[in-house]
Amino acid sequence: xxxxxxxxxxxxxxxxxxxxxxxVRFRVxxxxxxxxxxxxxxxxxxxxCGFAGCRPYAEAIASGEADINRCPPGxxxxxxxxxxLLGVDPKPLDEEVGEEKTRMVxxxxxxxxxxxxxxxxxxxxxxxxxxxxxxxxxxxxxCTGCELCVEPCPxxxxxxxxxxxxxNTWKWPFPxxxxxx
Amino acid sequence: MTRKLWHxxxxxHLPDNKALSNGRPSAVAAVPERLIIPLQQHIGAPAKPLxxxxxxxxxxxxxxxxxxYVSAPVHASSSGTVVAIEDHPVPHPSGLSAPCIIIETDGxxxxxxxxxxxxxxxxxxxxLRNIIREAGIVGLGGAGFPAFIKLNxxxxxxxxxxxxxxxxxxxxxxxxxxxxxxxxxxxxxxVRIMRHALQAKQCLIGIExxxxxxLAAIRDALERLGEKSIEVVEVPTRYPxxxxxxxxxxxxxKEVPSQGxxxxxxxxxxxxATAASxxxxxxxxxxxxxxxxxxxxxxxxxxxxxEVRVGxxxxxxxxxxxxxxxxxxxxxxxxxxxxxxxxxAKLPVIKTTNCLLLASAEDMPQRGPVRxxxxxxxxxxxxxxLLLPQQLYWYARARDFDKxxxxxxFDCIECGCCAYVCPSNLPLVQYxxxxxxxIWAQExxxxxxxxxxxRHEFRVFRQEREKEERAARHKAKAKAVQGNGDEDAKKAxxxxxxxxxxxxxxxxxxxxxxxxxLTEAQQKQIDEAEERRKASQQADAQEHxxxx
Numbered sequence: 065x066x067x068x069x070x071x072x073x074x075x076x077x078x079x080x081x082x083x084x085x086x087x088v089r090f091r092v093x094x095x096x097x098x099x100x101x102x103x104x105x106x107x108x109x110x111x112x113c114g115f116a117g118c119r120p121y122a123e124a125i126a127s128g129e130a131d132i133n134r135c136p137p138g139x140x141x142x143x144x145x146x147x148x149l150l151g152v153d154p155k156p157l158d159e160e161v162g163e164e165k166t167r168m169v170x171x172x173x174x175x176x177x178x179x180x181x182x183x184x185x186x187x188x189x190x191x192x193x194x195x196x197x198x199x200x201x202x203x204x205x206x207c208t209g210c211e212l213c214v215e216p217c218p219x220x221x222x223x224x225x226x227x228x229x230x231x232n233t234w235k236w237p238f239p240x241x242x243x244x245x
Numbered sequence: 246m247t248r249k250l251w252h253x254x255x256x257x258h259l260p261d262n263k264a265l266s267n268g269r270p271s272a273v274a275a276v277p278e279r280l281i282i283p284l285q286q287h288i289g290a291p292a293k294p295l296x297x298x299x300x301x302x303x304x305x306x307x308x309x310x311x312x313x314y315v316s317a318p319v320h321a322s323s324s325g326t327v328v329a330i331e332d333h334p335v336p337h338p339s340g341l342s343a344p345c346i347i348i349e350t351d352g353x354x355x356x357x358x359x360x361x362x363x364x365x366x367x368x369x370x371x372x373l374r375n376i377i378r379e380a381g382i383v384g385l386g387g388a389g390f391p392a393f394i395k396l397n398x399x400x401x402x403x404x405x406x407x408x409x410x411x412x413x414x415x416x417x418x419x420x421x422x423x424x425x426x427x428x429x430x431x432x433x434x435x436v437r438i439m440r441h442a443l444q445a446k447q448c449l450i451g452i453e454x455x456x457x458x459x460l461a462a463i464r465d466a467l468e469r470l471g472e473k474s475i476e477v478v479e480v481p482t483r484y485p486x487x488x489x490x491x492x493x494x495x496x497x498x499k500e501v502p503s504q505g506x507x508x509x510x511x512x513x514x515x516x517x518a519t520a521a522s523x524x525x526x527x528x529x530x531x532x533x534x535x536x537x538x539x540x541x542x543x544x545x546x547x548x549x550x551x552e553v554r555v556g557x558x559x560x561x562x563x564x565x566x567x568x569x570x571x572x573x574x575x576x577x578x579x580x581x582x583x584x585x586x587x588x589x590a591k592l593p594v595i596k597t598t599n600c601l602l603l604a605s606a607e608d609m610p611q612r613g614p615v616r617x618x619x620x621x622x623x624x625x626x627x628x629x630x631l632l633l634p635q636q637l638y639w640y641a642r643a644r645d646f647d648k649x650x651x652x653x654x655f656d657c658i659e660c661g662c663c664a665y666v667c668p669s670n671l672p673l674v675q676y677x678x679x680x681x682x683x684i685w686a687q688e689x690x691x692x693x694x695x696x697x698x699x700r701h702e703f704r705v706f707r708q709e710r711e712k713e714e715r716a717a718r719h720k721a722k723a724k725a726v727q728g729n730g731d732e733d734a735k736k737a738x739x740x741x742x743x744x745x746x747x748x749x750x751x752x753x754x755x756x757x758x759x760x761x762x763l764t765e766a767q768q769k770q771i772d773e774a775e776e777r778r779k780a781s782q783q784a785d786a787q788e789h790x791x792x793x
Contacts, residue, residue, distance in 0.1 A: 188704065189704065232285075234338075
């Protein structure tokens with residue numbers, strides 16, 4: 065009897081130490097679920113979800129503070145992927161945050177630009193090139209279409225235009241509806 | 246001696262309809278008034294223009310240079326003036342526009358200066374590849390992959406076999422057939438050059454047995470040239486023998502691994518027309534500016550083959566081929582199995598245009614209504630890539646792209662055999678194309694979002710760093726002004742400041758003036774002034790000391 069108690073206690077202590085050591089030795093710095101959620105989000109950094117960017121939103125989702133349907137640029141695809149990842153039911157996009165739109169890029173009407181630098185202070189991905197009192201321009205390949213530069217422009221020279229489709233980015237359409245014979 | 250041949254799985258016997266267009270010798274198409282030359286006629290990055298609007302160009306002059314490794318230049322197909330560099334509709338299933346160089350021809354058709362290399366054996370592999378790259382040669386069988394890349398075996402030193410594809414398995418198309426009949430010597434010379442570049446151990450030319458004239462012509466030419474190391478192999482006619490992987494299987498019995506390339510098993514495969522253009526590029530120095538194009542189908546008044554300059558509008562070509570006789574027809578680029586419909590005849594002929602099919606209802610009958618899949622399995626029987634077309638169809642339809650890839654969607658060569666035999670008339674290939682382009686788009690988006698994340702994180706890091714730097718600067722300044730109560734440090738700081746000011750004054754050249762040749766009275770006045778200043782400075786210093 066006493067032998068058994070001692071043996072079990074010894075085992076418990078041994079495993080406890082082992083687990084304690086492992087939790088220190090193999091500590092994971094960031095929450096892996098946050099990384100997974102962040103990798104699904106479209107990284108527009110637009111803040112339409114009410115958070116300061118994709119990463120803060122991912123953190124809020126991971127901690128259960130925010131719902132999965134607050135990302136308009138990601139739309140249905142992102143909601144489905146998040147629902148899949150987190151094992152929750154998908155739901156339609158929250159109307160409060162906006163609606164799913166086609167991918168846009170910002171465009172600066174260069175003759176109007178006064179070189180105030182306000183837009184590139186707002187750009188979350190440094191996709192605007194320029195300097196004070198010099199004309200600014202959008203680096204199209206880097207623009208995420210977040211629209212954050214549109215508001216600060218004092219002369220309203222930034223427009224959002226739909227992303228131009230080329231033969232290289234074109235997608236075959238889904239075959240037409242099958243007719244029932 | 247007959248060679249042992251293998252079979253690829255699946256495939257179909259199709260009515261070939263080649264007699265329609267191979268009955269008459271090929272002709273040379275006239276120089277059109279306007280040439281529309283797309284900057285991208287190949288797989289890879291579009292070429293970068295080297296000419297500007299208004300510039301006069303000569304035939305064969307390079308118009309745009311390749312951008313990056315996987316790319317090809319484009320050349321002027323005739324002499325004239327560049328009138329525009331702008332977006333123009335190009336032959337592509339999307340019907341979209343892409344950047345093109347538009348030339349108004351002057352009718353002189355004057356060549357630019359060419360540099361031929363008649364003795365190719367003096368050149369090494371990399372020099373030959375460079376000539377072929379500069380000549381803008383791409384795979385003329387249909388895919389348009391830059392040819393010089395396939396002539397670079399990379400780290401693999403030995404290439405077992407160079408296979409030349411003269412199978413031309415798709416119905417209606419006869420441009421390779423006519424090329425082999427009429428210009429066998431050019432084809433063989435090109436093959437010799439490619440073989441020299443690759444140092445391939447053996448070299449085979451595969452031709453389907455429905456082209457006896459081409460087989461005879463190539464055999465004759467080989468005999469005449471005394472070329473014994475190139476072997477012509479007659480392969481059974483079966484669609485799609487002309488597929489690279491299928492032809493390799495038939496000739497060597499080897500299979501190209503899933504998602505791999507022929508070079509992975511020591512084989513390189515090129516088309517006969519590519520070989521002929523390699524001959525032109527090396528022996529004559531001529532870039533790829535024209536090709537043989539089949540005009541066929543029951544909608545064409547005079548089906549035939551024409552040597553056409555790249556950039557020729559299709560409409561002018563059809564005019565030369567006797568026009569259109571059918572009222573209802575579809576204009577298809579490529580064959581009836583793998584081709585795609587073009588919106589109109591304003592589009593130009595490009596390097597990969599092997600056939601223009603004026604398809605009447607007789608050629609491409611309207612498929613019946615689409616019904617549900619009955620799981621008969623016919624599609625799997627005919628698939629030459631040993632895929633499960635039905636599974637791919639279900640997953641593509643359900644947009645379950647991960648699953649579709651698990652079923653090797655990207656090994657599908659889009660030959661159309663499955664759709665051809667489908668009793669329910671399902672547009673199977675269109676589902677696969679839909680799934681493939683969706684997957685590519687998702688990959689592009691993923692790359693873009695990864696880049697955006699990286700840029701955003703760097704921006705946050707940079708802002709943080711700038712803030713810290715600013716704070717550190719302020720702190721250092723504040724410390725310097727306030728000092729730490731230590732009298733000596735303070736004095737040292739004042740001294741340092743005074744020295745700095747002095748150095749600055751000296752640098753600015755503000756030294757005391759008129760200090761030489763003074764009278765005694767003047768000197769005395771100055772000394773007094775100096776005394777006064779010293780006294781007042783001392784008083785100031787004492788006052789400061791008291792305050793502290």
